[in-house]
Amino acid sequence: MFRWVIGVDLGGTQIRAIRTDLGGEKMARSQLPTEAASGGEAVVERIFTAIEEVLEKVEPKEVIGIGIGAPGPMDGDGRIYDPPNLTEWGDISLTERIHERFDRPTFAGNDANLAALGEHRFGAGQDVDDLVYMTVSTGIGGGIISGGRLLLGARGYAAEIGHQTLIAEGPICGCGQPGHLEALASGPSIARNAVQRLAEGASSTIADFGHEITGKSVTEAAKAGDELAQELIAKAGFYIGLGLVNLIHILEPQRILIGGGVSQAGDLLFEPIRETVLQHVMSPIYREVEIQPAALGADVGLMGGVALVLTHHK
Template sequence: MLGRYNERPVDEVADQSILAIDLGGTQIRAAHVSPDLTVSCRRALETHDEEGVEAVIDRICAAARAVREDAQRAGLADPVGIGISSPGPLDPWRGVILATPNLAGWVNIPLAARVEEAVGLPAYLERDTNAAVMGEWRYGAAKGADDVIYVTISTGVGGGLVLDGRPLIGKDGTAGEIGHMTVDIDGPLCGDGQPGHAEAIGSGRAIAREGRALLKRGEAPGLAALAADAEVDAELVARAADAGDAACQRVLDSAWVAIGAMCASLVNALNPEVIVLGGSIGCNRPELPSAIRAEIDRRAFPAPAQRVRLEMTQFAGDVSLIGLLPIVNERMTDPSYAKEHA
């Protein structure tokens, strides 16, 4: 059954330690994850994708081997397999990164097979947000729920879905790409070239873009003062807004409305019990949950709007690493992920 996880009770804790790797546009993180959710023997290094695919793969493999050796020295259980979370789109069944805008030159890269060969353990690849929803659903803020949406707001906007007690991957692995829902049909262009996606208005990248446009037009004096000795990113726009820059505040308000409208559409379409908020912006803007809640109440049907709980991520930056624990344990016995490519 392509695209489905093993049937397995929700409360059954994964039983074997894994080696977890999170590949991001700026950082590679690797760690040992135990069945009790302890994350140890951490390694973190910069991705430097401008040095080419092979250099990044070498760094990933070296980090994985180092974590395995550290774990052995520390007397921890040897990992049974490796989980790799990465930005999409990717093919989780073959373990291939198809083409990710966050990593220059990564087109059709069989990352799982390469890591497997270098480290000598079976490796499985999954989109970072799909790993995150698994972590929150199995062990965290959405434990016990059957219908869960994980929403990450950081440089981009992404998500993962669990519906009817089952992760939704999709036939092409793109299920849960909620940041590319259209919330403004004539809106600003997204990184994929399409107008008005939620990510094009509500992401850190979009907030920074609007901040730079304000500066250029001379419309954000507070931001201009801060930008004298710092690069304009979403955090700087937020700092200017917090310090009273009204134009920057309007940029943030629009961003939160876009995210809230996206969530309201998801509430109507999917009727989730829980929406879990994560990501560097999602975790750090205290006004965000109430802004999203207001848009859900305004735009969604009353019954699903009243039902849905809005929760903060329980595992924050470790959510993808922890979510790889059940993914690796389940895929090792799932024929859909059999290692015929190895």
């Protein structure tokens, strides 16, 4: 009787929902603006609408479950703590509310954790059980699969791999602490470095790649051959590599997958990452780790929601 799974992703400015079959084949999708400023209750209503849209012509009882991912720390009840892009959120349990409305088993998780699950079940990590997923975009987040299971920590807040301290007196991170990886290698930090170098008189075409300088414009300039942009991407790659060395020593993953907008720089980013790892691991036994691009692109959070449901479905 069970035929469908629903994934919901609250990342960015959009609420996105997807319905797949039990093998992850995409059958329907919907997208609505989050309009976060309208407050938590209004966002919950729009989440309901997005789910209703992918349920069209389907019996809700044929759905094995709904999996929802959101940015920022979120516990297993779908309570988001201090959501970065959802102001006026209030004390809302998303799993409780969605379950009340649709009467289906509902599961929630941090979107980067779910992305790791998604890549493990449907993407570039299907054949390994020890996997680190890292996304490098406006922030740096991640998820860890260890021994085939998502590593959650005591309350579900583990794997904030972008907030490892690399320079004790480094630049201030979005979280307020100094020298975190995110403050050294995210899109905005790459853009900030570009702005500074240009102000110092560096010669570069970066300003031609968009009306303002962003991680995306630096990435595009780097791919077009701009030397300063390539240098800035390589520097980000160096710090990402250092962060991965820490994770490799602690977790010994077989594979590391990197997604997010900055990963579009391709080998310009991946080569300095791999070089840094080779140079900084404590022993050659750690050099065998595979460092590769993630596979699921913009759908990684949605497929992570689907994977989360399937994880609970015995």
